Amino acid sequence: MTKKTTTLREHLDDFIADTLARCTRCGKCFEACPMTRYSDGLTNAEPQATVSGVLDWLRQTPGNAESVAWLKVCTQSSRCIDACPEGINAMKMVRVGQMSAMGSLDVPAEQTKLIGRDAKDFFRVINAFAGTQMTAEEIERWQR
Numbered sequence: 001m002t003k004k005t006t007t008l009r010e011h012l013d014d015f016i017a018d019t020l021a022r023c024t025r026c027g028k029c030f031e032a033c034p035m036t037r038y039s040d041g042l043t044n045a046e047p048q049a050t051v052s053g054v055l056d057w058l059r060q061t062p063g064n065a066e067s068v069a070w071l072k073v074c075t076q077s078s079r080c081i082d083a084c085p086e087g088i089n090a091m092k093m094v095r096v097g098q099m100s101a102m103g104s105l106d107v108p109a110e111q112t113k114l115i116g117r118d119a120k121d122f123f124r125v126i127n128a129f130a131g132t133q134m135t136a137e138e139i140e141r142w143q144r
C-alpha cells in the first residue's frame with residue numbers, strides 16, 4: 001500500500017477543521033495556562049471569550065485582543081493539553097493560532113500587525129518547515 005503523503009498545510013487544515021468541530025469553548029485550557037498572569041492584556045480576560053478569539057484565528061479571521069495577548073504569552077508549558085476534556089491539543093491550537101496571526105496561513109498582512117517582531121521571526125522558521133513539505137508522520141516526530 002502506498003503511504004499517503006501529507007503536506008504541512010494539509011496537516012494544519014485537518015487539525016483546524018477537527019479543532020473547530022470539537023472545541024466546546026469551555027475555557028479550561030486557558031484556565032490551566034501558567035503564563036496568563038504575566039500578560040497585562042489578560043488581567044480581566046474571560047476564558048471562553050479568549051478561546052473563541054483563538055478559534056477565530058484558526059478560521060483565518062482576526063481574533064479579539066485577549067486572544068492576541070494569549071498567543072503572545074504562550075511558552076509551550078503544555079498544561080493546556082491535559083486540561084482539555086475533549087482531547088484537543090490546545091497547545092497546538094494556540095500554535096496554529098499564532099501562525100494565522102503571523103500571516104503564515106492566509107490572513108491578509110494588514111490584519112497580522114498585532115503580534116510582535118520576535119514572534120514574526122519565529123514564524124519565519126515555521127514557514128521554512130512548511131516549505132519542506134513534511135509528511136504527517138515527520139511532523140508528529142518533529143513536534144515530539
Ligand code: SF4
Binds near residue numbers: 083
Ligand atoms: S479545553 Fe479543549 S474544549 Fe475547552 S476551550 Fe480549550 S481546546 Fe476547547
